[in-house]
Amino acid sequence: MDLRHLSTFVAVAEEGSFSRAADRLRIAQSAVSRTIRDLERDLGRQLFDRSTHHVALTQAGHELLDSARAALTAVDTLRVAAEDAGECIRCPRDGQKKGTEDT
Amino acid sequence: MDLRHLSTFVAVAEEGSFSRAADRLRIAQSAVSRTIRDLERDLGRQLFDRSTHHVALTQAGHELLDSARAALTAVDTLRVAAEDAGECIRCPRDGQKKGTEDT
DNA sequence: ACCGATTACGAGTGGCGTAATTATT
DNA sequence: AATAATTACGCCACTCGTAATCGGT
Numbered sequence: 001m002d003l004r005h006l007s008t009f010v011a012v013a014e015e016g017s018f019s020r021a022a023d024r025l026r027i028a029q030s031a032v033s034r035t036i037r038d039l040e041r042d043l044g045r046q047l048f049d050r051s052t053h054h055v056a057l058t059q060a061g062h063e064l065l066d067s068a069r070a071a072l073t074a075v076d077t078l079r080v081a082a083e084d085a086g087e088c089i090r091c092p093r094d095g096q097k098k099g100t101e102d103t
Numbered sequence: 104m105d106l107r108h109l110s111t112f113v114a115v116a117e118e119g120s121f122s123r124a125a126d127r128l129r130i131a132q133s134a135v136s137r138t139i140r141d142l143e144r145d146l147g148r149q150l151f152d153r154s155t156h157h158v159a160l161t162q163a164g165h166e167l168l169d170s171a172r173a174a175l176t177a178v179d180t181l182r183v184a185a186e187d188a189g190e191c192i193r194c195p196r197d198g199q200k201k202g203t204e205d206t
Numbered sequence: 207a208c209c210g211a212t213t214a215c216g217a218g219t220g221g222c223g224t225a226a227t228t229a230t231t
Numbered sequence: 232a233a234t235a236a237t238t239a240c241g242c243c244a245c246t247c248g249t250a251a252t253c254g255g256t
Contacts, residue, residue, distance in 0.1 A: 003106060028248050033212055043185040053255050063188035067181035074174035082146040085166035131223050136237055156230045
């Protein structure tokens with residue numbers, strides 16, 4: 001599994017469509033389709049019900065959506081924490097903590 | 104950033120050594136070195152102080168370690184949730200919820 | 207017939223391992 | 232000299248985009 005899988009999963013779940021998800025993620029529909037398929041295989045659970053023309057979350061999809069978001073959020077939190085933590089690698093002085101750089 | 108980066112980061116932090124981390128992760132030292140380097144670049148923070156022969160977490164490293172573990176845990180939680188959620192893709196009956204398969 | 211998802215194919219990117227290099231104890 | 236981290240090189244796997252295919256409304 002990969003963060004990309006989770007992002008794609010959440011995108012499709014929120015958009016309710018592979019096409020829209022692809023559009024949001026700026027990738028091709030085929031990439032979305034494969035990513036979801038791979039994730040489903042990896043988790044051993046069908047995330048979406050696309051038997052009809054309509055894409056809907058399965059029960060498993062529903063249950064996993066929160067976990068997926070949590071994981072994504074955790075990574076995002078890490079990034080934010082990195083902004084505040086320690087000093088900048090390339091900044092001998094490291095005066096700016098975040099956004100102190102002018103304009 | 105990637106889950107792999109975080110796993111490597113935590114491994115090095117816990118082992119206190121690139122070599123041991125590589126051993127734990129079953130990959131070459133060079134891979135660990137590059138992964139950490141890439142992660143440091145990505146986060147803009149030096150995670151380890153390896154000026155001497157000894158590898159130690161920097162302040163930023165310390166602060167980010169928890170976040171990294173949290174992200175990893177979140178993903179792990181997702182996997183566990185997948186075990187319990189919905190039905191198995193390939194199991195028409197889906198009698199076993201987890202570990203029901205005999206020996 | 208149109209819209210949307212899936213599959214096939216080729217190209218580009220990235221990670222890993224091995225080997226060589228540099229530094230520290 | 233030995234151990235450990237970094238860099239170079241080549242290979243393999245993975246992902247993406249485009250195009251063709253299949254299915255449903």
